[in-house]
């Protein structure tokens with residue numbers, strides 16, 4: 001069987017890949033990472049220069065190969081073009097995007113450096129699976145170096161509408177770079193349609209059943225939504241809800257319903273709008289005021305980027321205003337924590353929460369929505385309020401779908417969720433948990449690797465002389 005090589009911007013610390021704290025990609029790929037697999041990427045550390053050779057570590061039968069990033073490369077590649085340009089633009093928020101040609105040049109160079117450090121580690125039959133927007137150009141750089149392996153790519157974030165994508169000065173170069181893969185995976189049908197639209201308007205290419213031919217090579221564009229290990233998460237939530245800290249939480253609620261939000265502190269997650277909606281709820285539904293407690297846990301993220309710092313200040317201000325206006329001697333309407341909570345604690349809190357409030361302005365998938373469902377007690381499940389602009393919404397139609405920009409609409413949804421009868425909550429939960437179980441982490445990685453393994457030999461990519 002061919003060896004699987006995962007390439008991602010961050011490689012998890014091998015010490016933390018098993019156990020309850022492991023999150024994100026490590027969980028999504030757990031099934032695919034059989035002994036013998038290789039995981040290549042950035043160590044998360046900076047040095048004077050970007051490494052030219054990878055450092056290898058073995059753990060649990062897997063090989064982790066990491067490089068460090070030079071301090072100035074980190075700024076231009078990671079904070080600059082990846083998170084200052086691509087991240088906002090791909091989330092269709094061009095107002096937050098900045099473009100600097102110098103950062104883009106470094107982005108290209110770092111993608112080439114990834115490819116150069118990976119090259120000596122590759123075997124002829126390896127299946128290479130590259131992840132996310134930071135690494136759009138790695139496959140093109142590998143092809144330019146003569147690599148003929150099957151290479152797949154998965155985009156974890158949305159792909160923007162073609163008219164927005166075209167705003168990017170190197171839009172065409174990035175599309176051509178993406179066509180160096182054999183298989184390109186998207187979270188939803190919308191993202192794939194946007195990508196195919198961009199290929200059509202940018203390069204005049206027409207897809208047939210999701211497949212395009214580029215320089216005599218077939219590129220298959222597939223929809224392959226990411227999921228979670230629902231049963232594992234459910235077990236973790238049930239066991240933690242019986243623990244002492246859960247009991248403290250229950251006592252502090254004093255019979256009030258808990259509403260929970262768990263997010264990275266990121267402007268795409270719609271936190272200011274969420275706080276506004278909660279304030280509107282308290283204002284318009286005074287009869288519910290003392291019956292609810294909203295816990296928002298927000299993990300600080302990308303704090304070197306100015307926009308993220310101003311977001312944090314804005315949220316502190318809004319949280320203070322809500323509690324200042326509505327708190328009572330024995331009731332605080334909003335508990336706002338800016339930290340990363342242990343995964344097991346998050347699972348337990350989801351289970352205690354009568355409402356899961358997941359309202360990103362735009363999101364590739366949003367695993368919090370799936371985790372909240374998996375954590376519920378089937379006998380007395382809570383209600384998921386979900387943004388229709390999260391990728392998860394297209395696979396979870398029984399959630400209460402809301403428009404996160406509509407503050408009054410979200411306030412109304414909170415009121416409806418709070419008073420929803422048990423039989424309706426159970427009916428929605430039953431449908432949702434079946435969907436979360438079916439579109440699991442294991443199904444995600446199995447489907448993608450099977451599709452990649454199926455690719456037949458393609459002509460050598462000799463014409464791709466340069467990377468992006």
Ligand code: ADQ
Nearest residue numbers: 156262263264297298299339340341363364365366367368
């Ligand atoms: P993210 O934008 O990071 O991921 P998401 O899918 O919600 O978003 O995953 C976040 C993970 O971190 C969840 O497992 C959640 O429990 C955890 N988490 C978030 N805040 C936390 C906190 N304060 N404390 C503890 N844990 C916290 C990107 C894309 C998403 C896509 C995923 C996977 O932006 O759209 O769903 O990749 O493809």
